[in-house]
Amino acid sequence: MQLVIKVIALIFILNSTASGNCGGNFTQFLEDIKQEFLELGYTELEISAFLKGVSLNPKVLEADRAQAIFQKPFNEFAPRLISEYRIIQGFKNLKKYSSTFNEIKQIYGVSPGVLASFWALETDFGEVQGDFNTRDALVTLAFDCRRPLLFRPQIFAALELFSQNQFKPNTTKGAWAGEIGMVQMLPKDILKNGVDADGDGKIDLQSSADDALFSAARMLKSLGWQADEPWLQEVSLIQNLDWFETGTDKVKTINEWKKLGVIGKYYDLPRESKIASLIIPQGRKGPKFLAFSNFHVFFEWNKSFIYVLTAAQFANQLEGSPPFSPGNPNKGLNKNQMKLLQAKLKELGYDVGAVDGILGAKTRRSVQKVQKALNQPADAWPTIELLELL
Secondary structure (H helix, E strand, O other), rough: OOHHHHHHHHHHHHHHOOOOOOOOOHHHHHHHHHHHHHOOOOOOOHHHHHHHOOOOOHHHHHHHOHHHHHOOHHHHHHHOOOOOHHHHHHHHHHHHHHHHHHHHHHHHHOOOOHHHHHHHHHHHOOOOOEEEEHHHHHHHHHHHOHHHHHHHHHHHHHHHHHHOOOOOOOOOEEOOOOEEOOOOOOHHHHHHHOOOOOOOOOOOOOOOOHHHHHHHHHHHOOOOOOOOOOOOOEEOOOOOOOOOOOOOOOEEEHHHHHHHHHHEEEEEEOOOOEEEEEEEEOOOOOEEEEEHHHHHHOOOOOOOOOHHHHHHHHHHHHHOOOOOOOOOOOOOOHHHHHHHHHHHHHHOOOOOOOOOOOOOOOHEEEEHHHHHOOOOOOOOOOOOOHHHHH
C-alpha cells in the first residue's frame, strides 16, 4: 500500500502546478508544506530529515531580481557568452565525448552542438555549477510570491529525490534558481528525465558528464525536439519586405520566404515545405535568422529570447557555422528610456507586460504594432526616434 501511495505521489509531483500559499508567515508556510508531504505518503522521519535546518536565503531573491545581463541587446549579449574560451573548450569536449554525443544523437536525435552549447552556457562544462543550497533556494523561491507556481512543485520533487537517495538536503548545491548539475536541471526534470548513462546505479548530474548529457537530451526530446531537423539559420535579404511579417509569432514556408527575398547567408535553405519564422533581434539593420520548430524547444529550457537565440547560434558555431554577422542596427534604448517607452505604450492601450525596462516578447509585439500604426518600418526594434514620435 505504501508503494502505491508513493507512486501516486510521484505522479502528482511530475504533473503538479499547485501553488499553495506564498509569502506571509514562513513557519506557517512550512507547516503547510509538511502537511502536503504527509498527505502524499511520506513519513514523519523523511519529512523531518528533509526539512532539518531549512531557511530562507535572501541572496537567492537578490539574484532573482538582478539579471542585468538579460537587458543587453543581442549583439552585445551573444559575443559575451560565446567567448573564445567556450568555443575552444566546446570543440575539445565534442571530441573527448564524441562516442557519448553520437550515441545520444542515435537515441534522442539531439545534435552534439546543441548539447555542448547548453553545457557551456550553463556551467562552463561543469566548472561553475553554483554554490547555493538547492533545497533552501527552492523553498525561498516558493515562499516568495513572484513565481510560486514554478518553484513549489520543485520542493516536492526534491523530497522524492531525497527518498530515492539521490538528493542531500543540507549539502546538494547548484544555481540560485534550484537547478542542479552540469546542465542545470530542476528536480522535477531530473525525476522525469534523469538517466544513469554510465551505469553506476545512480543519476549523478554533478560529476558524470554522461549522465548529464543523456539526461539533457532526454529532456529536450520530451519537450518536442525533432531529430535531423534544423533549429536556426542565419539569412540575408535580397529585397525589402514587410517587416511586420517578422517575429517568432509569424510563420511561413521556406518557399514563401524565398519569394520574399530571403536566402541562406552561408548555406542553402532547407526544403521548401518547412515552416520557419524570420527573427531580427535588433531590427531590420541587424542580424537576421530563420527559426525553425526546434528553436522553440530552446524556450522550454530558458525563457529569455536573447539567451535562446545565443544558445542556438552557439550550437550552430559548434557544428561548423561561422559567427553571425552583427550588421549595423540603429541604436536602441537604455533601461530608463525603455521604461518610458513601455509606460507610453501602456497608456495607449498596448500590452507590454511589466514596465521593467526589459525588451521582452510583449514589448516587442507592442512596438511592432505601434510602428505599423505610425507607418514606420515595423521591425519591433525600439529606437530614440520611435520614443520621440510617441
